[in-house]
Amino acid sequence: MKINILAIESSCDETSAAVISDGKILNNIIATQSVHEKYGGVVPELASRAHQLHLIPVIHEAIQSSGIDKSQLSAVAFTKGPGLMGSLLVGVSFAKSFAYALGIPLIEINHMQAHILAHFIDDPKPKFPFICLTVSGGHTQLVLVEDYLTMKVIGETMDDAVGEAFDKSAKLLGLPYPGGPLIDKYAKEGNPKAFAFPVSDMPGLNFSFSGIKTAVLYFLRDRLKEDPEFITKNLNDICASVQYTLIKMLMQKLKRAAKEYQINEIAIAGGVSANFGLRNELQLVADIERWNIYIPKFEYCTDNAAMIAMAAHFKYLNKEFSGLDVVPEARMKL
Template sequence: MRINILAIESSCDETSAAVISDGKILNNIIATQSVHEKYGGVVPELASRAHQQHLIPVIHEAIQSSGIDKSQLSAIAFTKGPGLLGSLLVGVSFAKSFAYALGLPLIEVNHMQAHILAHFIDDPKPNFPFICLTVSGGHTQLVLVKDFLNMEIIGETTDDAVGEAFDKTAKLLGLPYPGGPLIDKYAKEGNPEAFRFPVSDMSGLNFSFSGIKTAVLYFLRDRIKENPSFIEDNLADICASIQFTLIKMLMQKLKKASKEYQIIEIAIAGGVSANSGLRNELANVAKKSGWNIYIPKFEYCTDNAAMIAMAAHYKFLKGEFSDLEVVPEARMKL
């Protein structure tokens, strides 16, 4: 009998549903939320309302396009956290109701664990153990992955996530939200060594990104005093220099982790893993260091239900189910 799982993702501002059958992703339906663009960031209450509007149509499309009737489902999976509490509540509430109505088991999934398990959707797949640099708007972590459901955080940010650093510095440049992808776009045309920004050096394998935001703020303030059109005249070089600095901080710790743990199986995951500069630098370092590197397809880097489905598949095989008393958690560790 096939294991068919419907998975729901609603941790932030993407409403997504996917169906997985015996470990194979059949679809990955995503509804984006454009309402946040004019505010320069995700507004939690608006995100919750948008999830309520999008969730049923997205789930309906996922089931219909999978060719699997709801009576053939084996379980309902959902993102328990981390994420925005209101957004998580929408997904969790629907999953519990749907599972109860169909008499199906529930599977709770850790959003960050799912990002890592996105590597097992398509080939090539990493070999255990591997180190995964998980980078997003809310998290920056170095994770030692020992097995599908056995992971250990060996380094993480002590303040801001690298994705937040990208978006906040982009906002200082007057770029619309989300600004991270735009920094990546303009950086391709700029000189990464045009301007120097400080590189934080935390002890061990931890990160810190709050300093670069402050450095960029004061840098722009002083340069604009001298030349009011400084940003417009130097946008590509500024973006390239910011991106160069952030990637340098990420790669320093990743190289250190690889050396300390004697592991050459290296992966990246999360929304920022779609950044072309990071991908290129990872490839360059891999050639010099003899790493085997793994990067998910773009659609599996950002928040999506396919990664939730893949994590749920492995939890189903181990019989790790939740009861109807389960509640979302805005902050969760692996």
């Protein structure tokens, strides 16, 4: 009998559902929330309300387009955390109710673990052990991946995530939310060494990105005093310089981790792994360091249910099921 799993992702501002059958992703339905754009960031209460509106249609489409009847489902998986508590509650509540009604197991998934396991959706797939740089709006981690369900954080940010640094810098430049992709877009046409920003170097394999946000703030304040049109005239160069600095900080730690653990299987995951500049730099460094690198398709970089489904498949094989008393964890550790 086939293992068919319905997976639900609702950790932040993407409502997503996917169906996986014997380890093969059949679909990946995503409803994006545009309500946050005018606020310059995700508003938790609005996010949870949007999940309530989107969840049933998204799940209905995922099941219908999979060609699998709900009676053929083997389990229901959901994101337990980390994420916004209100958003997580919507997904967890539906998953528990649906699993109970069908009399099938419930599988809780760590959102960050799922980002890493997105690498096993398509070929080529990394070999164990490998190091994964997981970069998003809420997290920046270096993870030693020893097996599908055995992972260890070997480095992480001590303050802000790199995705937040991208978005906050974009906001200072007057760019709409989400600003990270826009910095990447304008950076393609700019000079990455036009302006110098400080590169922080925390001890060991940890990161710090709060300093560059402050540096960008003061840099723009001083330049705008001299020329009110400074941003407009130099937008591409500013974006390129900010992005160059952030990527440099990521890569210096990734190279250090690869050398320390003597591993040449290297992966990136999370929303920021969709960044063109990061992907390009990773390839350049890989050619020099002789790494085998793995980058998910764009649709599996940002929050999505396919990665939740992939993680659920491995947990199902390992018979790791949850009880109906499970609750979400906003600050869940890997």
